[in-house]
Structure formats: C-alpha cells, structure tokens
Amino acid sequence: MSIIKFLTSKIFLKQILLAIVALVVLCFIILKWLNVSTNHGDFETVPDLTGKSISVAKIELKENNLVMQIQDSANYNPDYPKFSVIEQEPSAGEKVKEDRKIYITLNPSGYRKIQVPDLTERTFRQTKPTLEALGFKVGKITYENNIGKDLVLKMTHKGKTISEGDKLAKTSVIDLVLGNGNRP
Numbered sequence: 001m002s003i004i005k006f007l008t009s010k011i012f013l014k015q016i017l018l019a020i021v022a023l024v025v026l027c028f029i030i031l032k033w034l035n036v037s038t039n040h041g042d043f044e045t046v047p048d049l050t051g052k053s054i055s056v057a058k059i060e061l062k063e064n065n066l067v068m069q070i071q072d073s074a075n076y077n078p079d080y081p082k083f084s085v086i087e088q089e090p091s092a093g094e095k096v097k098e099d100r101k102i103y104i105t106l107n108p109s110g111y112r113k114i115q116v117p118d119l120t121e122r123t124f125r126q127t128k129p130t131l132e133a134l135g136f137k138v139g140k141i142t143y144e145n146n147i148g149k150d151l152v153l154k155m156t157h158k159g160k161t162i163s164e165g166d167k168l169a170k171t172s173v174i175d176l177v178l179g180n181g182n183r184p
Contacts, residue, residue, distance in 0.1 A: 039098065048092035049085040049104060057085050057104060065098045073106035076170070080107045111135075111170035116155070118164035124150040124178055135170035146179030153177045 006012055034040070044064045049057045054070075061068045077086050087105040090096060114134050119127045128138050146153055155162050156175045162168070 042098065043095035044098055044100070046088070046090050046092055046094045046096055046102060049088050049102070050092070051080055052085050053081070054083060054085075054106065061102055066096070067099055067101045069101045069103045071103050071105050073108045075105075076108050076111045082107060082109045111172075113167040114170050116162055116164060116166045116168060116174075119152050120154060120164075121148075122152050124152060124176065127152050127176065131174055136168065137171060137173045139173035139175040141176050141178060143178050143180035145182045145184040147181065147183055148179040149181030151179040153179055 044066060046066065047060045047064055049060065052060070058068050073086075075086075080086050084107050085104045086107045089103045090100075096102075114136070116136075117130060117134070119130060124141075131138055144153055154177045156177070157168055157172055162174070168174070
C-alpha cells in the first residue's frame with residue numbers, strides 16, 4: 001500500500017478526526033480547570049496605606065487577604081510620621097489576586113547620618129557647594145582675623161566644633177568660621 005492511499009484512507013482520516021476532537025476536549029477541560037484554580041474574576045482591592053503605621057497597615061492588608069512585604073526605608077520624608085508608610089506597590093485602588101504581596105516603603109526615624117568631609121583650609125566658594133551636595137545646610141557665617149580671605153578655619157554644629165569623619169544627620173546646619181583677610 002502506498003503512502004498516498006494510506007493518507008486518503010477512511011481509517012487514517014477517522015484517527016485524525018478523533019485526535020482533533022480529543023485535543024479540543026482536553027483544551028476545554030484545562031481552561032475550565034484554570035478558571036477554577038486561579039479564581040478567575042475574583043479580585044481584592046488594594047487599600048490606601050500611605051501615612052499609616054505598620055500595625056494599622058498589617059491589619060488592613062490582613063482584612064483584604066493581602067500580604068505585607070517591607071522594603072528599604074532609606075529616604076526620610078518629614079511630611080509623614082516616623083515608621084509610617086510613605087509608598088506602596090501596587091498603588092491604592094488597584095485590583096489584585098488574593099494573597100498578593102503588597103510592597104511598602106517605611107519612613108525611617110530620621111535622616112541618615114552622613115560623614116563630614118575635611119573642608120578646613122578650603123575656600124567658602126568650594127565648601128558651600130560640597131556641603132549642599134551632601135545634603136547639609138550652611139548656617140551662620142562668622143569671620144576671624146586670618147590672612148586667608150573666605151578660607152574655612154573651622155566648622156561647628158550646634159556650638160560644637162566638628163571635624164573630618166564626624167557623622168551628622170542629613171539636612172543638619174553647619175556654621176562656618178571664615179578668615180576675613182586681615183593679619184592676626
């Protein structure tokens with residue numbers, strides 16, 4: 001029997017038709033099983049957690065059958081209370097599946113500490129942008145007799161002299177003592 005006769009025979013065509021029907025039925029059964037096992041069409045709404053404490057956020061997420069996952073909390077925001085939620089992903093109002101992780105970012109207790117660089121014997125013109133780039137603020141400027149005009153003689157924070165390597169919170173105010181250009 002030749003290949004062409006076999007491909008056009010009733011037995012072969014019947015087997016092909018049975019295979020197609022079996023494939024369609026199998027696909028239908030798998031799709032129905034997926035709808036049931038994945039709770040197709042059942043969603044939970046993500047609550048707005050912004051500004052709430054960890055304990056309140058945990059309770060709200062538990063009520064909505066969601067799971068809390070805390071992420072890094074390095075960026076202090078003074079507009080929110082300490083240890084409160086400042087960001088969440090997915091955002092409030094989105095529809096998600098049950099037991100979905102909601103990633104939240106907490107507000108730390110304060111600004112992170114930054115190491116003070118050695119800026120003594122540098123000009124005010126160099127010192128000010130360096131301090132501001134690190135997140136510090138330049139406070140009161142006083143002058144002492146020194147031949148170097150606008151040369152940084154010392155740096156203080158809240159009345160205490162600070163030196164290279166000291167750590168201060170970001171946005172701390174640093175007062176500068178500069179030379180006035182007169183001989184001592």
